[in-house]
Amino acid sequence: MRIVSLLPSTTEILFAVGAGDEVVGVTFECDYPPQARSRRIVSTSALSGLSDPAEIDAEVRARMAAGDDLYHLDEGALAELVPDLVVTQDLCAVCAVDVSTVDEALEHLGCDGRVLTIDPGTLDEVLDSVLTIGSATGRWPAADDIVTGLRRRLARTAQAVVDRPAPRVAVLEWTDPLFCAGHWVPDMVNAAGGESVLGVPGGRSHVVTPDVIVDASPEVVVVAPCGYDLEGAKALAARLVETGLLPPDLPVWAVDADAAFVRPGPRLVDGVEALAGLFHPDRVPARPDLVAPVRAGRAPSTLSP
Numbered sequence: 001m002r003i004v005s006l007l008p009s010t011t012e013i014l015f016a017v018g019a020g021d022e023v024v025g026v027t028f029e030c031d032y033p034p035q036a037r038s039r040r041i042v043s044t045s046a047l048s049g050l051s052d053p054a055e056i057d058a059e060v061r062a063r064m065a066a067g068d069d070l071y072h073l074d075e076g077a078l079a080e081l082v083p084d085l086v087v088t089q090d091l092c093a094v095c096a097v098d099v100s101t102v103d104e105a106l107e108h109l110g111c112d113g114r115v116l117t118i119d120p121g122t123l124d125e126v127l128d129s130v131l132t133i134g135s136a137t138g139r140w141p142a143a144d145d146i147v148t149g150l151r152r153r154l155a156r157t158a159q160a161v162v163d164r165p166a167p168r169v170a171v172l173e174w175t176d177p178l179f180c181a182g183h184w185v186p187d188m189v190n191a192a193g194g195e196s197v198l199g200v201p202g203g204r205s206h207v208v209t210p211d212v213i214v215d216a217s218p219e220v221v222v223v224a225p226c227g228y229d230l231e232g233a234k235a236l237a238a239r240l241v242e243t244g245l246l247p248p249d250l251p252v253w254a255v256d257a258d259a260a261f262v263r264p265g266p267r268l269v270d271g272v273e274a275l276a277g278l279f280h281p282d283r284v285p286a287r288p289d290l291v292a293p294v295r296a297g298r299a300p301s302t303l304s305p
Contacts, residue, residue: 001137001148002113004081005222006043006088008258009265011036011065012117013130014087016146016266017139024081032259032267034059042077053225053236054176070118083113091243118264123187123272126264149268154191157276160283161193169194170218173205173262175236178245180208181224184264190282192275194220210245221252223294230292231258237294251297256290264293 004025005011007203011030020035025042037252047059082215116136120126127147169189173181180198182205189196197207197216213221233254240246254262260271274287 001084003137004042004078004083004086004113006086007118008032008265010087010089010129012263012265012267013133014137017130017134017137017142019133019137019139022137025077025083039207040077040081042074042081044072044074048113052176052277053174053190057174057177073093085114085116087116087118087136089117089119094272109183121183123184123191123201123268125202126184126268128239129264130266146266150266152283153269154272157191157193157273157284161276164280164283165192166190166193166195167219168197169220169222169275169279170198170207170213171179171218171222171224172223172240173224175223175225178208178210179205180214181205181261184268185224185261188261188268188272188275189222191272192279194275194279210247214247218247218250220278220297221246221250222255222278224253224255224257224261226257226262229258229259230254230290233257234292234294241295249297250295251293252295253294254294260290 001019001022003014003019003023005014005023006027008030009026011023011026012032014020015033015036020033023036023039026036026039027043028041028045029252030036030039042135111271112206114136116133118129118132120129130147131140131143134140134146170191171181171185172181172183182199182203184201186196186199186201186203190201197218198213199205223233223240225233225236228236233256235252237252246252246277255271255274260274270287270290273284274290277286278291
């Protein structure tokens with residue numbers, strides 16, 4: 001089987017279930033595992049390479065309003081790769097090539113490869129997507145083993161924090177404008193022994209104002225900006241603190257969003273464990289590789305950096 005993956009998360013899953021050798025095409029964002037970097041890039045960003053969150057948001061909105069693509073699909077590469085399976089999504093127009101564009105390209109090229117659309121909205125659906133990809137690639141046993149192991153880790157975390165008070169947590173997926181995190185992230189907060197006070201499980205991310213954050217009465221703010229690693233998230237979180245957009249006297253933490261929060265793959269369970277270590281450090285080991293304090297603030301003792 002020759003496979004093209006148009007999402008970093010599905011690339012990660014394909015390698016995890018043992019289908020990595022059959023992956024022949026990926027996106028410019030597919031960087032995990034490192035072997036993915038050796039595959040041919042078939043999808044690149046149409047954005048101008050801006051780094052400021054407000055400018056990125058403005059360009060995305062302008063392109064979407066004009067009906068312009070956010071990604072370039074290399075039809076020449078697709079034609080040369082002749083994929084049997086193309087894995088993509090129809091959940092978020094900002095995250096990957098639109099599935100209709102993929103269908104049209106394959107039809108135009110006369111390619112009869114199957115298009116598999118993966119659109120998880122909750123943590124359970126992310127785990128189910130591992131099984132779906134495992135089944136589509138003939139790797140069901142490996143996928144089942146992976147999911148069993150991930151669920152075992154989630155159960156172990158739940159047991160560690162079962163009798164602890166749940167801190168109220170506001171997770172931000174973007175910083176200018178402020179977006180609360182939706183989809184599977186509220187599930188992650190709840191699985192880690194917290195209470196998500198902005199986003200709801202399976203719901204979409206959406207713009208929030210500083211007043212909305214205050215009214216939600218969070219006890220901790222977690223900054224998980226889509227497309228950023230830990231250092232990038234720390235810089236953006238520090239900017240929020242400096243500009244006074246977050247409630248005063250609350251602890252603010254940054255996380256490695258790309259590694260363990262915004263990409264719906266197996267490493268979300270790493271993110272759950274990292275959050276549990278933040279909320280309940282006396283019960284769950286800390287993950288300084290994924291979570292870093294930005295402001296100590298005033299909060300329950302379990303949240304002190």
